[in-house]
């Protein structure tokens with residue numbers, strides 16, 4: 680069963696048609712990287728997967744569950760999906776440890792001891808076990824984004840969505856976040872990643888999806904999409920960003 684299966688997804692904001700019939704499959708253990716110009720609908724696509732945006736038509740299945748079905752328990756589906764945004768959205772008044780335990784305790788009803796144990800495991804995974812007692816403002820942007828990743832991982836997601844997770848970072852901090860994501864990919868985490876980091880996509884992606892104007896123009900293995908793109912629009916885009 681595919682982790683994500685999207686068929687004929689359409690989404691408009693008023694008169695603006697932002698997604699014009701998207702079909703996309705992400706299978707377990709795959710890393711699918713979505714690239715494309717600003718405004719092409721990448722974030723909207725990601726946000727439709729956990730219904731942060733409501734699709735107008737089409738179907739989205741997450742691990743076989745039709746999230747667009749009105750009877751779907753969307754909270755249960757969301758619990759299985761970790762999401763990491765460009766902005767880290769950590770709670771500034773909570774320590775790193777508390778940021779990583781709060782949803783575990785409130786949503787998964789884990790005990791404090793269990794949540795703390797799992798926080799330690801996941802902070803270790805992102806290389807920040809020594810920062811558990813710090814506050815977000817005491818950390819660099821790269822460290823804050825790694826805390827946000829640990830917080831998502833602590834919920835035991837079956838799928839991770841990343842929306843330009845390194846775009847808000849100073850260039851010298853991008854690498855440490857990409858390294859964590861590479862590690863997750865190597866562990867077999869299923870990931871849908873919107874990114875401008877072409878070297879990351881080329882190296883890590885199982886498949887690269889190029890979007891433009893609300894549609895998937897081209898998709899395939901990174902060597903093909905980057906090395907010998909089929910579509911003129913893909914070539915133009917890559918020429919601009921590479």
Ligand code: ADP
Nearest residue numbers: 692695697715716717718719720721722723724
């Ligand atoms: P990308 O992530 O590829 O830059 P987005 O999915 O964020 O693209 O946006 C696609 C288009 O939809 C843009 O023109 C954007 O301005 C518009 N858009 C996104 N979200 C909203 C919204 N909530 N209301 C109105 N327009 C939106």
Ligand code: MG
Nearest residue numbers: 721722723843
């Ligand atoms: Mg976006």
